[in-house]
Amino acid sequence: MEKLNETSVKEFILLGLTNLPQLQTFLFITFLLFYLFTIAGNLSIVTVVVTDHGLHTPMYFFLGNLSFLDFFYSTTTVPKMLSGLLMEDNTISFHGCIVQLHVFHFLGSTEAMLLTSMSYDRYVAICNPLRYHVLMARTIYSQLAFCSWLVGFLYSLLHTILTSRLPFCRANKITHFLCDIKPLLKLACTDTHVNEGLVTIVTGSVGIGTFVLIVVSYAFIATHLQNIRSDQGRNKAFSTCTSHFTVVLLYYGTAFCTYLRPATKDSLEQDRIIAVLFTVITPALNPMIYALRNKDVKRALRKLFLEGLHLK
Helix, strand or coil, X not given: CCCCCCCCCCEEEECCCCCCHHHHHHHHHHHHHHHHHHHHHHHHHHHHHHHCXXXXXXXXXXXXXXXXXXXXXXXXXXXXXXXXHHHCCCEEEHHHHHXXXXXXXXXXXXXXXXXXXXXXXXXHHHHCHHHHHHHCCHHHHHHHHHHHHHHHHHHHHHHHHHXXXXXXXXXXXXXXXXXCHHHHHHHCCCCCHHHHHHXXXXXXXXXXXXXXXXHHHHHHHHHHHCCCCCHHHHHHHHHHHHHHHHHHHHHHHHHHHHHCCCCCHHHHHHHHHHHHHHHHHHHHHHHHXXXXXXXXXXHHHHHHXXXXXXXX
């Protein structure tokens, strides 16, 4: 019993998405292109938000945080997945697996908090424009961002500690392309009902709680938009909100499908497909959703590009 918290498993084998060589090549090329776009798009937004003084506002501060997060969120999982598809390097050490799990959930839960902060920013900007600079002062939006990262870290730390203390005796094949909580719980050689309950309760509380706050913010915004008589003002506010709400639907739709249902064999198979959406596709789409619909970001990107050409 003294060795209950020790594990005889030194490494895990990630089963990935498929074993078909032809499909592996296609997936490698596709996901590599998405990953390169993720790097270019998100780092470009971070760069213009930092360097362009016209974007030093709460909305773009949160957007910069989100892009910074999406870059590392994708980098936590995609390079390992690509190496598995190309070189069939599907092994990961026990400690490496736990670190990946922690960073993955740290960044994922932080994104939920940031999206909630962004919805509050939009609510204040549209519903209380005269008090915007007071309610969203630098200290306030900085604290919102800091709390988002802190809560995300503490949330992930809880799952990391509980998962790392589970004994893994024999089975080491993870039905996934990354180290996630539910596939790991299936491999543990002990009762995991407490862990499974925490995944449902804690993750559900964070996910549903933040989603409700976002919906409430947009309910107030929608009510306020009905009172705006100017079509131009209404369209401008609507355009700003639709980009953010599109990202919210992509994020929460995949997260709820993954973590708020029981871990069965069929659900774990489906989770691998769903995980592709929020680790590969969504981080690549976010810059496009925000940048292509935002005149300020497009202007800043154009300015950065022209300055780069001038330096050459």
